[in-house]
Amino acid sequence: xxxxxxxxxxxxxxxxxxxxxxxxxxxxxxxxxxxxxxxxxxxxxxxxxxxxxxxxxxxxxxxxxxxxxxxxxxxxxxxxxxxxxxxxxxxxxxxxxxxxxxxxxxxxxxxxxx
Amino acid sequence: xxxxxxxxxxxxxxxxxxxxxxxxxxxxxxxxxxxxxxxxxxxxxxxxxxxxxxxxxxxxxxxxxxxxxxxxxxxxxxxxxxxxxxxxxxxxxxxxxxxxxxxxxxxxxxxxxxx
Numbered sequence: 001x002x003x004x005x006x007x008x009x010x011x012x013x014x015x016x017x018x019x020x021x022x023x024x025x026x027x028x029x030x031x032x033x034x035x036x037x038x039x040x041x042x043x044x045x046x047x048x049x050x051x052x053x054x055x056x057x058x059x060x061x062x063x064x065x066x067x068x069x070x071x072x073x074x075x076x077x078x079x080x081x082x083x084x085x086x087x088x089x090x091x092x093x094x095x096x097x098x099x100x101x102x103x104x105x106x107x108x109x110x111x112x113x114x
Numbered sequence: 115x116x117x118x119x120x121x122x123x124x125x126x127x128x129x130x131x132x133x134x135x136x137x138x139x140x141x142x143x144x145x146x147x148x149x150x151x152x153x154x155x156x157x158x159x160x161x162x163x164x165x166x167x168x169x170x171x172x173x174x175x176x177x178x179x180x181x182x183x184x185x186x187x188x189x190x191x192x193x194x195x196x197x198x199x200x201x202x203x204x205x206x207x208x209x210x211x212x213x214x215x216x217x218x219x220x221x222x223x224x225x226x227x228x229x
Contacts (some may be wrong), residue, residue: 007224033217039122042204043158058216068147092158094215101146101165101208105158 003027006091006106008037014114021109023091025071034058034066034101043090049074081106081113098101116207118142118222128228129193135190135223136206146208147188148217149179153201161203164188174215200227 003068020024023032030051035043035058045058046070047066055066063081078085088110092103117140126134139145146165150158162173179190189203202224206217210218 033216035219040221042120042219044219045216048216101215102148102160102163103215104160107157 003089004093004104004106006089006108006109011111012114013081015082015102016080019111019113021076021089021091021111023074023106025074025093027074027093027096029073029093029096030071031094034064034074034111035090035092035105036078036087037078037090037108038087039094041100046076055070079110081111083113085111087111088114116145116209116218118205118207118220119204119219120205120223122222122223123221124215125227126228129197130194133190133195133199133225134190135203135205135225137188137190137213137220139188139205139207140186140187141207141209144183147181148190148206148208149173149177150204150206150219151175151192152222153200158204158217161190195225195227197227200225217221 003022007022033048034046037043043062046064049055050067065077088108090108091106095102119138121136146164149161151161152158159187161177162171164171164181172178173196181188204222205220208217
């Protein structure tokens with residue numbers, strides 16, 4: 001399995017508070033992704049990174065920011081959480097070698113905004 | 115922009131029956147196509163993928179899928195469903211040209227299995 005871990009795995013917070021989710025990889029891959037999963041919507045791309053300090057927006061980037069200061073860590077920040085950001089967040093990295101082209105996902109971070 | 119449609123939100127089958135989950139995609143060139151499965155409370159696991167070559171691809175857990183360019187489809191099949199196959203299934207399309215490895219997912223099909 002690809003070395004990818006997310007933290008925290010579960011978080012409950014209040015509207016208006018900042019939240020940061022962390023994704024850590026041990027595969028030294030250039031690309032990292034943040035998706036959110038909601039019932040009836042599947043997975044939607046929030047932001048992705050193609051190298052240290054290189055990031056770009058995805059389909060649903062409003063209200064989110066990201067940072068990548070090291071190859072192994074990709075942080076997703078909700079500056080002021082809203083109830084609409086209650087979701088399960090998945091980090092992903094591409095496979096390599098025989099697994100090139102596919103994405104490997106972390107276990108997910110369940111965020112509840114009250 | 116690429117897109118994926120999974121027409122069936124929820125499918126129920128009896129254990130031992132055959133299964134086909136539908137997936138249609140929109141993409142300008144030859145796509146990379148994937149099927150992922152997600153058990154309740156779990157992450158996503160890749161079942162199979164199509165990049166090129168043989169249009170019938172075999173995956174894990176006895177699943178297969180067939181790429182039909184003329185129909186823009188990549189349907190997932192299994193000849194005999196087991197109760198452990200109950201899960202949500204996601205079809206995804208990848209950009210074969212950009213090198214960014216981005217995947218666009220369908221909204222998913224939830225499979226229920228009657229014992």
